[in-house]
Amino acid sequence: MSLLIGSHVSFNKDTQLIGSVEESLKYGANTFMFYTGAPQNTYRCNINDDITNKAKKIMQENNIDINKVIVHAPYIINPANSKNRDFNINFLKEEINRVEKLGVKLLVLHPGSHVGLGEDAGISNIIDCLNSSLTDKNVTICIETMAGKGTELGSNFDQIKKIINGVNLKDKIGVCMDTCHLNDSGYDLSNFDKILDEFDSKIGLNYLKAIHINDSKNIILSHKDRHENIGYGTIGFDNLINIIYNKRLEGIPKILETPYIEAKAPYKYEIDMIKNKKLNKNLIQDVLN
Numbered sequence: 352m353s354l355l356i357g358s359h360v361s362f363n364k365d366t367q368l369i370g371s372v373e374e375s376l377k378y379g380a381n382t383f384m385f386y387t388g389a390p391q392n393t394y395r396c397n398i399n400d401d402i403t404n405k406a407k408k409i410m411q412e413n414n415i416d417i418n419k420v421i422v423h424a425p426y427i428i429n430p431a432n433s434k435n436r437d438f439n440i441n442f443l444k445e446e447i448n449r450v451e452k453l454g455v456k457l458l459v460l461h462p463g464s465h466v467g468l469g470e471d472a473g474i475s476n477i478i479d480c481l482n483s484s485l486t487d488k489n490v491t492i493c494i495e496t497m498a499g500k501g502t503e504l505g506s507n508f509d510q511i512k513k514i515i516n517g518v519n520l521k522d523k524i525g526v527c528m529d530t531c532h533l534n535d536s537g538y539d540l541s542n543f544d545k546i547l548d549e550f551d552s553k554i555g556l557n558y559l560k561a562i563h564i565n566d567s568k569n570i571i572l573s574h575k576d577r578h579e580n581i582g583y584g585t586i587g588f589d590n591l592i593n594i595i596y597n598k599r600l601e602g603i604p605k606i607l608e609t610p611y612i613e614a615k616a617p618y619k620y621e622i623d624m625i626k627n628k629k630l631n632k633n634l635i636q637d638v639l640n
């Protein structure tokens with residue numbers, strides 16, 4: 352089966368999409384994910400069409416399908432809290448415009464934390480935010496499954512289902528699974544087909560648009576959300592390989608968001624071991640050399 356594998360890469364105002372594509376190619380990736388600016392703030396540069404067009408040419412030459420490339424919305428916006436409602440909606444609308452200008456189709460969004468408002472109020476805030484931001488633009492917002500840290504919502508498929516049920520533009524909403532978050536929220540990743548069965552019956556596999564592939568530093572149901580390098584955490588190499596190569600996930604982009612090792616990206620070596628289906632026991636040494 353053809354593998355769609357990549358990682359989180361950088362995007363800066365000078366090289367924009369060209370920088371992201373070139374970084375991905377260095378890792379041996381055929382897809383990628385980036386923030387259009389710093390994840391912890393909402394300052395964003397203007398998209399330069401000249402750079403975008405050159406980047407698209409490089410992508411075509413290297414068989415990277417822009418339809419599978421992902422933008423991640425900054426995690427400081429909190430759709431579950433109505434306190435900054437107008438700001439959230441305005442930012443998301445602008446982000447959808449930027450994503451469309453880049454030709455990217457998938458925008459991953461954390462559903463946010465209800466900060467004491469309660470699950471029902473938080474979910475209705477998320478639905479309101481999505482219905483007020485989504486347009487007929489060709490961009491799908493993918494709700495990420497969360498670890499359930501603090502008052503985080505989206506930590507089980509029932510909550511995700513409620514969110515999707517409330518969204519009017521059903522063809523503009525999707526889901527991004529995150530293996531570390533699923534583990535930390537209580538899903539047993541040693542039987543991923545069972546997880547996919549539950550997802551399919553509650554939400555529908557057609558809504559699954561992306562998967563973040565991360566190992567976890569913590570045990571199942573820890574509600575922690577700390578990512579670990581592939582094969583070095585509690586999920587383990589074999590379980591992650593079984594997920595990555597699961598036939599039901601063919602065509603879905605798989606993105607590594609594993610931690611840097613002493614400020615160096617591990618992705619080239621992690622992608623290598625995924626392609627070889629063999630754990631690299633010298634990952635740390637290889638990354639540092």
Ligand code: FE
Pocket residue numbers: 423461495
């Ligand atoms: Fe995320």
Ligand code: FE
Pocket residue numbers: 495529563608
């Ligand atoms: Fe993630």
Ligand code: ZN
Pocket residue numbers: 529531532576577578
């Ligand atoms: Zn995470």
